Amino acid sequence: MMLHQVEFLVEGHMLPPTIGRLKISETLILEQVYRSGSEHPISAIAYVGVVTPGEANPFFTARDYLDFFLLIYCLVSGQAVTTTMGIGTTLDDINSLGRKRVGFPGSEKIEVMGEYEEDFVSKPILEAKKRFLLFEPDRQKIMESPLGLALKYYYLAVRASSRLSEEAVIHLMIAAEALLITMNEKVRGTLSSRLSTLIAENETEKAEISKKMRELYDLRSAIVHGKGKKTSFDEARILFAYVRRAIECGLSLRRLTKEELAAKLDNECAQNDGA
Numbered sequence: 001m002m003l004h005q006v007e008f009l010v011e012g013h014m015l016p017p018t019i020g021r022l023k024i025s026e027t028l029i030l031e032q033v034y035r036s037g038s039e040h041p042i043s044a045i046a047y048v049g050v051v052t053p054g055e056a057n058p059f060f061t062a063r064d065y066l067d068f069f070l071l072i073y074c075l076v077s078g079q080a081v082t083t084t085m086g087i088g089t090t091l092d093d094i095n096s097l098g099r100k101r102v103g104f105p106g107s108e109k110i111e112v113m114g115e116y117e118e119d120f121v122s123k124p125i126l127e128a129k130k131r132f133l134l135f136e137p138d139r140q141k142i143m144e145s146p147l148g149l150a151l152k153y154y155y156l157a158v159r160a161s162s163r164l165s166e167e168a169v170i171h172l173m174i175a176a177e178a179l180l181i182t183m184n185e186k187v188r189g190t191l192s193s194r195l196s197t198l199i200a201e202n203e204t205e206k207a208e209i210s211k212k213m214r215e216l217y218d219l220r221s222a223i224v225h226g227k228g229k230k231t232s233f234d235e236a237r238i239l240f241a242y243v244r245r246a247i248e249c250g251l252s253l254r255r256l257t258k259e260e261l262a263a264k265l266d267n268e269c270a271q272n273d274g275a
Contacts, residue, residue: 001051005096006062006088007103008046012081014073015044016121021098024069024129025136029098033107043107046083047098049091058088068139071151072132075247077124078240080158131251138254146258147250149178154247157240165231166223172243173220179250182262188217194265199245203272212238 015022015032022030027049035043048062063085074080086103135142142148157171180194181187192213200206216239222229253261 001053002058003091003094004050004052004058004062004088005091005098005102006048006050006058007086007101008048008063008066009084009086009104009107010044010046010070010081011084012043012079014077014079014081015125016119018119018122019125022125022129025133026094027097028065028069030125031098031101033104035107045086045101045104045107047101049094049097059085062088064143065139068136068143069128069132071155072135073125073128074155074158075151075244076128076131078158079124080155135251135254142251142254145254146178147247147254150175150243150247150250153178154243157243161236161240165233165236166229168236169216169220169223169231169239172239173217176243176246179246179258180262180265182259188214191217193269194262195242195246197265197269197272198249199242206272209242213242216242 010030015030020032024030029047031045031047033043033045046066048066050058050061050065052058052061063083066083070081070083089100089102091097142151153171153175157168157175160167160171176191176195177187180198181191192210195213196206196209200209216235219229219231219235223231250261253264256264
């Protein structure tokens, strides 16, 4: 078995000015950098440590690990950063991770300024770190499940939102369906019922969410069927909030299969309707 360090350039505002270097886990370190000639740090180097047998390629394993963190970060922060895979090298031990950079020579390191947990701009990355460590033991199971698909489409929706709100709505609905809809079900009513049951804090809010989700699903249908329907900022913002809350609830219930989650929500809905 061999221990490797794989480096990635992460482009986007992720590490705040108050944090120059952040250890996410034993096998993931982020280091803020700026490109030579630039005044503003907008990138980070991610060092990922992976163990592989023999001559096996460590890059895919490292990317999967980092991608999971970036999906969690996107859910927490609403920011979808992008990555470029760099070079890898072998390490003698995990304590050597991030001590020497092999790739991205045009990026200059920013000195460590510490972790300020009470700082407003530090909150997203530190919250993402906390949640990542919570979910890390179940990472593979999550990513191979409908919950992993929902996380990926939420990320795609965030990326699309800067270009086209209609595209974001489509991705968000795919994320919601991946999480809550099983095969051969009528989507509109079932999705609105299950999602509202999952995220609402009381019956009044549940009724409001269910009604709004039906309207938003109609919007999605108009978009994909080419009816020229435009999406307002408020509509996209509401759907983002609903789907984010649904995924967060799904993560807390990650031990359940999609079928078990659907049955649980249908049972709760039936009980409340019969009360």
